[in-house]
Amino acid sequence: TICLRSAVNYPALVAEAMSGTVLTDVSCSGASTRNTTEPQTGRTGSVPPQLDALQATTDLVTIGLGGNDDRLFGGVLGRCVQVAATDPAGSPCRDSFASRGGGRLATTFADITEHVARVVRDVRERSPHARVLVVGYPQIIPASGTCDLLPLATGDYPFARGINERLTEAVRAAAERADAEYVDVWAPTAGHDICADDPWINGRVTSASTALAYHPLAVEQQQVARLVLETLQG
Numbered sequence: 001t002i003c004l005r006s007a008v009n010y011p012a013l014v015a016e017a018m019s020g021t022v023l024t025d026v027s028c029s030g031a032s033t034r035n036t037t038e039p040q041t042g043r044t045g046s047v048p049p050q051l052d053a054l055q056a057t058t059d060l061v062t063i064g065l066g067g068n069d070d071r072l073f074g075g076v077l078g079r080c081v082q083v084a085a086t087d088p089a090g091s092p093c094r095d096s097f098a099s100r101g102g103g104r105l106a107t108t109f110a111d112i113t114e115h116v117a118r119v120v121r122d123v124r125e126r127s128p129h130a131r132v133l134v135v136g137y138p139q140i141i142p143a144s145g146t147c148d149l150l151p152l153a154t155g156d157y158p159f160a161r162g163i164n165e166r167l168t169e170a171v172r173a174a175a176e177r178a179d180a181e182y183v184d185v186w187a188p189t190a191g192h193d194i195c196a197d198d199p200w201i202n203g204r205v206t207s208a209s210t211a212l213a214y215h216p217l218a219v220e221q222q223q224v225a226r227l228v229l230e231t232l233q234g
Contacts, residue, residue, distance in 0.1 A: 001044075001045070001047070002028065002029075002030075002040065002041075002042030002043070002044055002045055002046070002047060003027070003028035003029055003031075003040075003047060004028075004029040004212065005025060005027055005028065005029070006218075006221070008218060008221065009025070009027065009221050010062075010135075010221045010222075010224040010225040010228060011023060011025045011027060011062060012025065013221065013222060013225035014062070014225050014228050014229060014232075017225070017229055018229075018232075021060075024053045024058075026047070026050040026053045027064070028040055028047060028050070029212070029215075030042070030068055030074070031050065031065065031068060032065070032068040032069045033065050033066065033069055033112075033115035033116060033118070033119055034069075034115075035049065035050055036049060036050045036051045036065070036119050036122065037049050037051055037122070051119075051122055051123070051126060054123060054126040054127045054130075055126075055127065056126070056127060056128070056129075057127075057129070058126075058127035058129075058130045059127075059129060059130055059131065060130060060131050060133075060232075061123050061127060061130045061131070061132050061133070062133045062134075062135055062183075062228060063116065063119055063120065063123070063132065063133070063134050063135065063180075064134075064135040065115075065116055065119060065171075066112045066115070066116050066137070066167060066170060066171045066174070067137060067167055069108065069111065069112050069115060070108040070111065070112075072108060072112075072163065072167065073214070076093075076097075076105070076163060077160055077163065077214075079093060079096070080093035080152050080153075080156050080159070080160055081151055081152060081204070083096065083153070084151055084152050084153040084156065086153075087153055087155075088153050088154065089153065089154050089155070090153055090154070090155050091153055091154075091155030091156045091159060092153055092156065093152070093153065093156040093159060093160075094155065094156055094158075094159035097159075105163070105166075109166050109167065109169075109170040110170075112167065112170040112171065112174070113170045113171075113173045113174045113177065114174070114177075115174075116134065116170075116171055116174035116175075116178075117174040117175075117177040117178040118178075120132055120134065120174070120175070120178035120180045121178055131181070131232070132178075132180045132181065133180065133181045133182075133183050133228060133231060133232075134171060134172075134174060134175035134178075134180045134181070134182050134183065135183045135185060135224065135227075135228065136168050136171050136172060136182065136183060136184055136185040136186055137164070137167055137168045137171060137185060137186065138185045138186065138189035138192070138193075138200065138201060138216065138220055138224075139164065139186060139189045139190055139192065139193045139201075140164050140193055140194060140201050140214070141157065141160045141161040141163075141164045141193060141194070142157065142161070142193045142194070142195040142196065143161060143193075145157075145195055146195065147194065147195035147203075148203075149194050149195065149199075149203025149204055149205070150194045150195055150203055150204065151204055168186045172184075181231060183224070183227050183228055183231050184227070185223075185224055185227060188223060188227060189220065189223070192220070194214070199217070200216065200217055200219050200220035200223065201214065201215070201216055201217065201220060202214060202215055202216070202217055
């Protein structure tokens with residue numbers, strides 16, 4: 001499959017904790033909000049639009065989307081890694097975006113808010129009785145310091161951290177706009193970024209036994225499952 005979906009991701013853990021739950025997991029690596037209504041295609045195949053999994057009787061939907069819109073993770077942060085060697089002590093990634101005008105990123109975050117809010121509205125049209133939870137993003141980039149597992153130019157760390165923060169706020173704003181419940185993952189993941197002593201996010205090395213590069217580790221998914229369950233029980 002193109003989705004590289006873990007059997008122990010937070011939806012699976014939430015379903016396991018709720019007896020009698022029938023889980024339909026359509027999460028997919030690299031999915032953008034567009035893939036809720038359009039197929040997602042990769043080199044080895046394609047998967048149907050995610051909203052096709054909904055039924056009128058669906059009673060719970062969790063949504064974790066936004067970071068792949070406008071290639072925010074792969075394009076913007078990926079570029080930051082690629083250009084780091086050109087000026088290791090500087091901020092080549094931030095500078096390259098500034099030279100093209102800062103408007104693009106502002107537009108990206110505004111679009112993420114609108115697109116995630118639209119996904120919530122689309123879910124409610126198809127599953128009017130469902131409880132809808134929008135799940136936020138974790139702290140990926142450290143607030144200070146650098147590390148080998150996150151090979152950015154020193155001056156680009158604050159820029160990348162800012163993108164991480166603005167994405168989180170864009171998704172939070174989408175939940176508010178669509179009147180959906182928001183699961184805050186940002187605050188509980190403080191001190192567990194890629195460079196932390198106890199990281200919950202994998203660094204630059206993909207491992208078949210742990211996680212893809214720059215993706216959540218099992219412990220992070222366990223914590224997100226706990227947060228979702230607390231929200232449901234609250």
